[in-house]
Amino acid sequence: MTTNGIKENGVKKTNNPYMPRYEDLLSRVSNFSIIESTLREGEQFANAFFDTAKKIEIAKALDDFGVEYIELTSPAASDQSRQDCSAICNLGLKAKILTHIRCHMDDARIAVETGVDGVDVVIGTSSYLREFSHGKDMDYITKQATEVINFVKSKGIEVRFSSEDSFRSDLVDLLSIYRTVDKLGVNRVGIADTVGCANPRQVYELVRTLRGVVSCDIECHFHNDTGCAIANAYAALEAGATHIDTSVLGIGERNGITSLGGLCARMYTANKDYIKTKYKLHMLRDLENLVADAVSVQVPFNNYITGYCAFTHKAGIHAKAILNNPSTYEILKPEDFGMTRYVSIGHRLTGWNAVKNRVEQLGLTLTDDQVKKITAKIKELADIRPQSMEDVDNLLRDYHYAVTSGDLSQVESVLSTN
Numbered sequence: 202m203t204t205n206g207i208k209e210n211g212v213k214k215t216n217n218p219y220m221p222r223y224e225d226l227l228s229r230v231s232n233f234s235i236i237e238s239t240l241r242e243g244e245q246f247a248n249a250f251f252d253t254a255k256k257i258e259i260a261k262a263l264d265d266f267g268v269e270y271i272e273l274t275s276p277a278a279s280d281q282s283r284q285d286c287s288a289i290c291n292l293g294l295k296a297k298i299l300t301h302i303r304c305h306m307d308d309a310r311i312a313v314e315t316g317v318d319g320v321d322v323v324i325g326t327s328s329y330l331r332e333f334s335h336g337k338d339m340d341y342i343t344k345q346a347t348e349v350i351n352f353v354k355s356k357g358i359e360v361r362f363s364s365e366d367s368f369r370s371d372l373v374d375l376l377s378i379y380r381t382v383d384k385l386g387v388n389r390v391g392i393a394d395t396v397g398c399a400n401p402r403q404v405y406e407l408v409r410t411l412r413g414v415v416s417c418d419i420e421c422h423f424h425n426d427t428g429c430a431i432a433n434a435y436a437a438l439e440a441g442a443t444h445i446d447t448s449v450l451g452i453g454e455r456n457g458i459t460s461l462g463g464l465c466a467r468m469y470t471a472n473k474d475y476i477k478t479k480y481k482l483h484m485l486r487d488l489e490n491l492v493a494d495a496v497s498v499q500v501p502f503n504n505y506i507t508g509y510c511a512f513t514h515k516a517g518i519h520a521k522a523i524l525n526n527p528s529t530y531e532i533l534k535p536e537d538f539g540m541t542r543y544v545s546i547g548h549r550l551t552g553w554n555a556v557k558n559r560v561e562q563l564g565l566t567l568t569d570d571q572v573k574k575i576t577a578k579i580k581e582l583a584d585i586r587p588q589s590m591e592d593v594d595n596l597l598r599d600y601h602y603a604v605t606s607g608d609l610s611q612v613e614s615v616l617s618t619n
């Protein structure tokens with residue numbers, strides 16, 4: 202690794218603190234592609250059933266959003282899956298269309314006839330899957346992969362080879378098969394955290410090691426069983442991965458994979474302009490609603506970007522600062538995603554600055570001292586039950602009316618404890 206003042210490849214580096222570090226040169230956080238797998242991994246979600254029309258609607262929406270690749274269910278899964286794959290290939294979308302198959306010639310023969318731009322080939326390399334899934338050893342896998350890859354390449358379309366359950370596979374086996382398929386000329390190799398066991402540090406190390414072994418692109422696929430799917434995707438990009446698999450709302454087998462929206466949120470913090478230029482972020486909400494509806498789930502309340510409270514500020518200390526400068530408590534700008542900010546004031550954690558802002562929004566005029574008094578009243582009421590915005594607005598209007606009337610008994614009546 203390059204570090205200042207340390208010899209690398211026999212060359213002494215100068216001790217310049219501004220010199221780019223090796224890690225920075227590896228990083229692809231500002232230069233990566235999304236392989237959107239709602240129509241493949243997402244179809245493995247427990248609730249998912251997409252008919253042809255729904256698949257086409259989702260594929261078009263993903264294409265509009267700007268993802269670079271759309272991955273579809275294996276055409277070997279069923280006759281309708283094969284027909285749907287061809288139908289989506291015929292849509293003439295900007296995104297490249299991929300399908301995902303087992304490392305098997307039977308599947309490969311069907312896949313190349315669908316009109317896809319590329320085929321994602323996968324086979325398990327961990328001892329679990331070698332023993333209990335397909336039952337093949339590494340020699341057999343290598344032979345089979347060679348045949349399938351050469352066949353797909355002979356059709357002039359992209360091919361990716363991926364090792365399922367990469368993080369529970371033997372590192373020597375992994376690097377050896379990746380090196381072999383790289384030499385065969387695959388477009389990408391894939392690393393898959395199939396069971397969601399990996400953490401960002403392990404991901405960084407494996408991807409960085411692989412980056413030194415293959416010259417092709419590196420795709421990564423992360424399951425979210427232990428909550429690391431987005432962080433792992435970020436770590437992979439930092440280590441030189443070029444492609445990340447996502448699905449809308451993260452739907453997939455078990456509790457799913459890196460979500461498209463979550464990845465956008467994370468990458469926005471790394472390079473806002475890059476993400477804003479590449480993807481139509483304001484379409485995210487409609488895209489998520491489309492998929493949520495198709496699989497009969499609600500968008501989670503705490504979803505990245507589009508969760509109902511993702512841009513709601515509540516505590517008085519936050520509200521004051523947000524009203525002065527939204528960057529104080531917002532790393533994502535809601536307007537960049539077609540969302541709006543909301544300051545909630547009808548509760549006992551509110552503060553006079555937030556209430557004053559609401560007073561001004563309503564076009565009322567109160568002194569700071571008066572705002573503080575009515576804030577105390579809001580808190581008193583909210584100690585009993587939360588107040589809706591309408592409740593608060595009515596109270597503010599009543600109080601304003603009372604103070605402008607000059608009738609002290611009316612003022613006291615508004616402020617008094619009932």
Ligand SMILES: CC(=O)SCCNC(=O)CCNC(=O)[C@H](O)C(C)(C)COP(=O)(O)OP(=O)(O)OC[C@H]1O[C@@H](n2cnc3c(N)ncnc32)[C@H](O)[C@@H]1OP(=O)(O)O
Nearest residue numbers: 275277278279303304305323324325334335336365395454
């Ligand atoms: C981690 C992942 O998500 S990988 C992608 C998962 N996607 C899918 O499974 C797609 C949907 N699947 C299907 O429709 C079916 O499973 C099919 C059509 C692929 C296969 O169906 P079947 O022939 O009935 O086999 P079944 O599903 O019971 O078992 C899988 C077979 O593939 C073999 N296999 C499993 N993984 C692989 C692989 N990556 N490469 C080659 N063969 C494999 C298994 O050994 C087993 O073979 P067997 O028939 O000799 O026992």
Ligand SMILES: O=C(O)CCC(=O)C(=O)O
Nearest residue numbers: 323363365391393395422
């Ligand atoms: O093909 C791949 O890389 C990933 C397959 C998959 O869905 C997984 O391993 O979880």
Ligand SMILES: [Zn+2]
Nearest residue numbers: 242395422454
């Ligand atoms: Zn998966």
